[in-house]
Amino acid sequence: DAGVIQSPRHEVTEMGQEVTLRCKPISGHNSLFWYRQTMMRGLELLIYFNNNVPIDDSGMPEDRFSAKMPNASFSTLKIQPSEPRDSAVYFCASSLSDPMYEQYFGPGTRLTVT
Amino acid sequence: AQSVAQPEDQVNVAEGNPLTVKCTYSVSGNPYLFWYVQYPNRGLQFLLKYITGDNLVKGSYGFEAEFNKSQTSFHLKKPSALVSDSALYFCAVRDEGNFNKFYFGSGTKLNVKP
Numbered sequence A: 001d002a003g004v005i006q007s008p009r010h011e012v013t014e015m016g017q018e019v020t021l022r023c024k025p026i027s028g029h030n031s032l033f034w035y036r037q038t039m040m041r042g043l044e045l046l047i048y049f050n051n052n053v054p055i056d057d058s059g060m061p062e063d064r065f066s067a068k069m070p071n072a073s074f075s076t077l078k079i080q081p082s083e084p085r086d087s088a089v090y091f092c093a094s095s096l097s098d099p100m101y102e103q104y105f106g107p108g109t110r111l112t113v114t
Numbered sequence B: 001a002q003s004v005a006q007p008e009d010q011v012n013v014a015e016g017n018p019l020t021v022k023c024t025y026s027v028s029g030n031p032y033l034f035w036y037v038q039y040p041n042r043g044l045q046f047l048l049k050y051i052t053g054d055n056l057v058k059g060s061y062g063f064e065a066e067f068n069k070s071q072t073s074f075h076l077k078k079p080s081a082l083v084s085d086s087a088l089y090f091c092a093v094r095d096e097g098n099f100n101k102f103y104f105g106s107g108t109k110l111n112v113k114p
Helices: none
Strands: A005-007 A010-013 A019-024 A031-038 A042-050 A053-056 A065-071 A074-079 A088-095 A109-113 B003-005 B010-014 B019-021 B024-026 B032-038 B045-050 B056-058 B064-068 B073-078 B087-095 B101-104 B108-113
Touching (some): A005 A088, A010 A019, A019 A088, A031 A074, A042 B101, B019 B108, B032 B064, B045 B064, B073 B087
Parallel strands (some): B010 B108
Antiparallel strands (some): A031 A042, A065 A074, B032 B087
């Protein structure tokens, strides 16, 4: 298996622009997680899907952030409009919903908002 | 409330010496515990997990972890550290009572000096 795939790997954009991050989970996994990592705040869970349904979005910073999972093999995280404080590495991870199973992380998207 | 604590921001050890990275947890149900490693500019990689059974679990790259129910701890260990083990280590617990959500510690930076 190719593992969790994220695109783009790097994104540089200007403040106010829309940013869309993409994720393809491991085939067969039915849980998908979006995280954000910064030096200041560490690793933060943004949103969690189970069987394509958002279960917990309490970590989404504000209305500028939205996430979708239209099918089992694709998810997006959108920021509109972007701000410099959104600069971070965004990770997608997937797993089975069984609590005994580990998560597998993608390589991350490094977002820089100028 | 469910939580994971990694009391040390940084651990320094000399190559060849044993290493320990500490983790304590709080969970209302069964503890499903995980360790992950993150190398610079990479996603988190799964190292090992405790589900049930033997309190000493073995994982990748010679790492092992000891589960202690009375102390609610899950410390990561390695008998002989390598310089290449230098990385950021995260402990996590999965909460079966909360839609199998993962809770991560703040991370511990391991520095192994030659």
